[in-house]
Amino acid sequence: MKKKVFVLALLFLLLCGCTREARGEETIRELTVVGFSQVGSESDWRVANTESIRETFCEENGFELIFDDAKQKQENQIAAIRTFIQQKVDYIVLSPITESGWDSVLEEAYDAGIPVIIVDRRIHVDDESLYVSRVGSDFRAEADTAMRWLEHELILRGADKRAQRILHLQGTAGSTAQLLRTEGLEQAVAQNPLWSIAAQLQGAFTEAKAYESTAEFLKTDCEIDVIYCENDNMAFGAMRALDDAGISYGVDGDVIIISFDAVRAALDECLAGNINLCVECNPLHGPRVATIIAQMEAGQVAEKELLVEETYFTQKNLTQELIDSRTY
Ligand code: AHR
Numbered sequence: 001m002k003k004k005v006f007v008l009a010l011l012f013l014l015l016c017g018c019t020r021e022a023r024g025e026e027t028i029r030e031l032t033v034v035g036f037s038q039v040g041s042e043s044d045w046r047v048a049n050t051e052s053i054r055e056t057f058c059e060e061n062g063f064e065l066i067f068d069d070a071k072q073k074q075e076n077q078i079a080a081i082r083t084f085i086q087q088k089v090d091y092i093v094l095s096p097i098t099e100s101g102w103d104s105v106l107e108e109a110y111d112a113g114i115p116v117i118i119v120d121r122r123i124h125v126d127d128e129s130l131y132v133s134r135v136g137s138d139f140r141a142e143a144d145t146a147m148r149w150l151e152h153e154l155i156l157r158g159a160d161k162r163a164q165r166i167l168h169l170q171g172t173a174g175s176t177a178q179l180l181r182t183e184g185l186e187q188a189v190a191q192n193p194l195w196s197i198a199a200q201l202q203g204a205f206t207e208a209k210a211y212e213s214t215a216e217f218l219k220t221d222c223e224i225d226v227i228y229c230e231n232d233n234m235a236f237g238a239m240r241a242l243d244d245a246g247i248s249y250g251v252d253g254d255v256i257i258i259s260f261d262a263v264r265a266a267l268d269e270c271l272a273g274n275i276n277l278c279v280e281c282n283p284l285h286g287p288r289v290a291t292i293i294a295q296m297e298a299g300q301v302a303e304k305e306l307l308v309e310e311t312y313f314t315q316k317n318l319t320q321e322l323i324d325s326r327t328y
Contacts, residue, residue, distance in 0.1 A: 031064040032293065035084030036093045039120075040072045042172075042205045043233040044263040048328030049095070049120065049283035056286030072172070072204075074098060078105045085112045091296075092116045093289055094131075098174035099124045106130035117292055119285045121176035128304070132296065135288045135306040139177050142279045143184020145312050146258050149277050150188075150226065153256065164195045164225045167217065169203040169210050169238060171230040177205075177281070181230045181260060198224055203234040210237030218245040226256040232266035235259035235275055250274040251315055262313055267323045273315050280310040283328060 034057050038050055050067075057065035066089060068080035074097050084092050085108055092114055096102065102123045109116050110130050118134035125131070154160040168185060171178040182200075189195045199217055203210035210229065218224075218241055227242075227249070229235035235257055242249050249255040251273035259266055262278040269275040285308075292302045 031059065031062055032091070032297075033064045033066065033087070033089040034091045034093055034293075035066045035068070035080070035087065035089040036095070037068050037070055037077045037080040037084075038095050039070055039077075039097045041069065042072065043231055043261070044265060044328070045231060045233075045261045045281060045283045046205075048263065049285060051328075052284045052286035053093070053119075053289070054286075056290050061290070070097065072097065074101055081105045081109060085109055085114060088112075089114060091293055094118055094123075095120045096123050096175075097121075097172060099176055099179070100174065103127070103130070115296060117289055119289055120283075133292050133302040133304055133306065135285055135292065136176075136308065137281050137310060138307045139180035139281075140184055142260055142281060142310065143181045144188075146181075146228070146260070146277060146279050147184055147188035149279075149312060149314075150256070150258065151192075153276070159225075160194075162194065165198040165223055166195060166226040166228055167198050167214070167224045167238075168200045169213065169227065169229045169234045170200055171203060171205040171234070173202070175205075177260075178230060185228055203230065203237065205231050205233060207233040207237040207240075210234035211240050212237075214238045214241035215244060218242070218247070222247060224255055226258065229257065229259045231281075232259050232261040232263050232275075232278065235266065235269075239269070239274060250276060263328055264323060264326050267313060267318060267326065270313055270315060271318045271320065271323060276314065278313040280312060282308045282310055 036053055041047055057063040070076035070080060077097060081092060092109055094116060099122055103125050106116055106125060107130060116131040118131050120136045122134060170182060189197055201213035201217060203213055214237060227238050229238055242255060247255060249257050257275045258277045259275050260279045260281050262280040266275055266278050270278045288306060295302045
């Protein structure tokens, strides 16, 4: 009897095993496997970006997404790409933390015949054929928009003939968003004899670091006219530090706050008059990457770089309706 039960149980397990295997094979055959290496979750922008990728590359859309959070470390991204190669994914999507240091690992992906799509920030590689396409923002254009707006705003305030000291909060060093937003500011300052940069502080694109850096700075220097924050979360940190120091800011305040991304929480602050300018940086790249993959699947050649159209917001052009209609 015992022997009979054992044989039946074995048969059952074997059948289950076979079924799972068959289902597994079916899944792998049906779905396009995408390995995505994300920088981390430093900002509201990044969270919205991750959501966009996750929503797009889901099973219902015919994808299996292998997601890796690099926790702000390039070495983790490189390790993730190597794992994707071993897993023989169909596509690798890389959201690179910095611009340099990708040549070797992308050569490995290339040799394995796996197409790589770059999302958000740019990369610099000796051989551009190592990646198929890059989709993201024109970070330099964003900075130029901010600088043009500041020039105009100072004229409107009758402050264009007065010296302006700008406190600069920088994002992750070596990332395209940091490099080009910094370049735009520095060029505008070089061209305007009345403008100067009071200090360049590290904010790591996070509210916590920006708060810490700004609070420390304000202990010895409160003569600031503008704070140029390379993203919204750093603006939130700077505003908290200004609150602590009893310094007013925004539309009716002493310090002009400029910020990038235009996530919903920042637009709320902008409508309330606390942030003067929010320059948009759109994080919804999932469908854009899916279009590139669809083109490749159809045997078409994707464009090497796809830049997203963006705008800017102030209290004057914002409405609650517009904020409510925003998905991030
Ligand atoms: O690379 C895009 C930037 O990275 C966003 O402006 C910022 O919020 C994010 O962390």
